[in-house]
Amino acid sequence: MQSNDPSSAPCPCSIIGTGSYLPERIMTNEDMSKIVDTSDEWITSRTGIKERRIAGPEQATSDLATNAALKAMEAAGVTAADIELIIVATVTPDMFFPSTACFVQKKLGATNAVCFDISAACSGFLYAMTVARQFLNSGSRKTALVIGAEKLSSLINWTDRNTCVLFGDGAGAVVMQRSDEPNPPGRVLSAVMGSDGSLTDLLKVPGGASACPITADNVGLRPNTIHMEGRETFKHAVTRMCQASEQALAIAGKTAADIDMVIPHQANARIISVIADRLGVPEEKTFINLHKYGNTSAATIPVALDEAHRSGRIKRGDVLLLVAFGGGFTWASSVMVW
Ligand code: COA
Numbered sequence: 546m547q548s549n550d551p552s553s554a555p556c557p558c559s560i561i562g563t564g565s566y567l568p569e570r571i572m573t574n575e576d577m578s579k580i581v582d583t584s585d586e587w588i589t590s591r592t593g594i595k596e597r598r599i600a601g602p603e604q605a606t607s608d609l610a611t612n613a614a615l616k617a618m619e620a621a622g623v624t625a626a627d628i629e630l631i632i633v634a635t636v637t638p639d640m641f642f643p644s645t646a647c648f649v650q651k652k653l654g655a656t657n658a659v660c661f662d663i664s665a666a667c668s669g670f671l672y673a674m675t676v677a678r679q680f681l682n683s684g685s686r687k688t689a690l691v692i693g694a695e696k697l698s699s700l701i702n703w704t705d706r707n708t709c710v711l712f713g714d715g716a717g718a719v720v721m722q723r724s725d726e727p728n729p730p731g732r733v734l735s736a737v738m739g740s741d742g743s744l745t746d747l748l749k750v751p752g753g754a755s756a757c758p759i760t761a762d763n764v765g766l767r768p769n770t771i772h773m774e775g776r777e778t779f780k781h782a783v784t785r786m787c788q789a790s791e792q793a794l795a796i797a798g799k800t801a802a803d804i805d806m807v808i809p810h811q812a813n814a815r816i817i818s819v820i821a822d823r824l825g826v827p828e829e830k831t832f833i834n835l836h837k838y839g840n841t842s843a844a845t846i847p848v849a850l851d852e853a854h855r856s857g858r859i860k861r862g863d864v865l866l867l868v869a870f871g872g873g874f875t876w877a878s879s880v881m882v883w
Contacts, residue, residue: 557682557723557724557725557726557727557729557732558678558681558682558721558722558723558724558729558732558733559721559722559724559729559730559731559732559733560719560720560721560731560733560850560881561620561621561622561623561720561721561722561729561731562617562618562619562620562621562622562623562719562720563616563617563620563717563718563719563720563847563850563851563854563855564612564613564614564615564616564617564618564619564620564717564718564719564851565613565616565715565716565717565718565844565847565848565851565852566609566612566613566616566715566716566717567598567714567715567716567837567838567848568598568599568600568601568604568609568714568715569598570598570599570600570601571596571597571598571599572596572597572598572599572713573585573595573596574588574589574594574595574596574710577709577710580703580709581703581704581705581706581709581710582706583706583710588710591813591815592710592711592813592814592815592835592839593813593814593815593817593833593835593836594710594711594814594835594836594839594840595836595837596836596837596838596839597712597713597714597837597838597839597841598713598714598715598838599698599713599714600696600698600714604696605639605645605648605696606633606635606637606638606639606645606694606695606696606716607633607639607645607648607649607652607694608652609694609695609696609714609715609716609844610633610635610645610649610692610694610716610718611648611649611652611653612716613692613694613716613717613718613844613847613848613851614631614649614653614690614692614718615653616718616851617690617718617719617720617851618653618690618720620720621720621722623688623720623722625653625654625655625656626655626656626657627657627688628653628655628657628658628688628689628690628720629657629658629659629686629687629688629689630658630659630660630677630680630686630688630689630690631646631649631650631653631655631658631659631660631661631689631690631692632646632660632661632662632663632673632676632677632689632690632691632692633645633646633649633660633661633662633663633673633692633693633694634662634663634664634665634669634670634672634673634691634692634693634694634843635662635663635664635669635693635694635695635842635843636664636666636669636695636697636700636750636842636843636872637694637695637696637697637699637700637842638662641754644660644661644662645662645694646660646661646662646692647660649690649692655690658690659686663676665740665843665871665873665875665877666748666842666843666871666872666873666875667810667812667840667842667843667845667869667870667871667872667875668738668810668843668869668870668871668873668875668876668877669693669842669843669871669875670691670692670693670717670843670844670845670846670847670869671736671738671846671867671868671869671877671878671879672738672875672877673691673692673693673843674691674719674721674733674736674879675736675738675877675879677689677691677721678721678733678736681721681722681723682723684723686723687722687723688720688721688722688723689720689721689722690718690719690720690721691718691719691720691721691847692716692717692718692719692847693716693717693718693841693842693843693844693845693846693847693848694715694716694717694718694843694844695714695715695716695841695842695843695844696714697712697713697714697771697840697841697842698712698713698714700712700750700769700770700771701770701771702767702770702771704767705770707773707775708770708771708772708773708775710839711812711813711839711840712771712839712840712841712842713838713839713840713841714841715838715841715844715848716841716844716847716848717844717845717846717847717848717849717850717851718847718851719847719850728882730861730862730882730883731881731882731883732881732882733879733880733881734796734797734798734799734879734880734881734882735792735793735794735796735797735878735879735880736793736877736878736879737789737792737793737796737877737878737879738875738876738877739785739789739875739876739877740873740874740875740876741781741873741874742873744781744873744874745872745873746774747773747774747777747778747781747874748771748772748773748774748778748871748872748873748874749771749772749773749872750768750769750770750771750772751768751772752766752767752768752769753768753769778874779813779815779816781870781874782812782813782816782870783816783819783820783823785870785874785876786809786810786816786820786868786869786870786876786878787820787823787824788876789868789870789876789877789878790807790820790824790866790868790878791824792878793866793868793878793879793880794866794880796880797880799864799880801824801825801826802825803864804824804826804830804864804865804866805830805859805863805864805865805883806830806831806832806853806858806859806863806865806866807820807821807824807826807830807831807832807865807866807867807868808832808846808849808850808853808865808866808867808868809831809832809846809849809867809868809869810840810845810846810868810869810870810871811833811834811835811838811839811840811841811845811849812835812840812845812870813835813840814833814835814836817831817833818831820868826866832849832852832853832858832859834848834849834852842871843871845869846867846869850865850867854883859883860883861883862882862883863882863883864880864881864882864883865880865881865882865883866878866879866880867879867880867881
């Protein structure tokens with residue numbers, strides 16, 4: 546059920562550039578209250594979300610991903626020809642196949658890359674980073690593009706107030722590279738991952754794939770939208786994110802007192818607050834942007850990392866704790882030196 550990355554010792558690969566892209570269209574809580582029976586007061590007090598971004602009908606997940614990737618590549622100073630691996634974490638792929646990563650490859654012209662997607666819901670980006678590290682540490686690839694990208698608006702049941710107010714669209718990307726330095730900036734010190742497939746029912750998109758194809762008979766039930774048991778998910782999220790954080794800190798040889806910034810999955814401000822409290826990290830050391838974007842699943846952590854970096858909230862040498870939880874259930878945590 547729980548697996549620790551065996552190569553968690555300090556490794557000579559690191560994040561050398563970050564980028565993010567959020568669609569222009571803003572949907573506020575006020576806008577939501579015109580669609581379903583809800584209010585800005587309820588959404589803000591229960592989740593911390595004030596608004597979210599919604600992609601245009603002409604934009605697929607790979608378009609959001611490509612925009613974020615271009616910014617990360619510019620920041621890293623690498624070209625499309627340098628990229629040897631593209632991993633996209635997403636639950637909203639452009640199509641069942643080809644993979645979204647292959648569409649990103651085409652849009653970037655990254656002809657030297659091997660490309661595939663990872664499905665681990667909101668933990669997807671940290672899963673993808675860990676997979677990329679294995680390629681880089683093994684010496685099989687030098688430069689990787691790791692992306693978390695979602696067009697969750699395509700999976701939302703806009704008549705279900707329990708879920709439709711929570712999610713948004715966006716993408717974040719990092720360029721990871723094997724380094725010749727023993728301790729490069731942006732290095733990952735530890736990676737913890739876990740899954741519990743006995744709880745698949747609590748958070749899922751039940752229809753639209755092989756278990757329940759969309760038919761003329763079931764289309765009205767909207768099986769191809771997000772179904773979530775919110776309260777149960779909340780409890781598991783808090784427990785698993787705290788455990789994973791403590792494990793990632795222990796493997797890295799750090800304590801909560803060493804943390805300069807927690808970059809948590811952005812699902813609910815109350816979850817983040819409880820985790821900070823339990824870990825003993827002051828709230829000002831937690832990065833929050835979910836008031837602007839809602840829950841963008843695999844995109845939340847790379848978007849937050851990019852914003853924290855570009856805004857100066859994190860600086861070189863800072864110790865970061867990244868932690869996520871999502872459908873599956875899945876969870877993951879990493880400690881980094883920025
Ligand atoms: N507006 C107004 N009322 C709403 C509402 C909305 N958008 N959504 C739900 N409600 C109502 C419910 O119908 C319920 O009413 P009732 O008591 O009359 O039945 C009441 O608010 C409380 O619902 P509940 O689901 O218990 O609220 P909650 O405090 O648990 O908050 C979530 C709901 C979804 C915000 C919260 O459970 C959550 O964040 N869960 C975890 C999500 C998460 O971590 N995801 C991570 C993986 S992506």
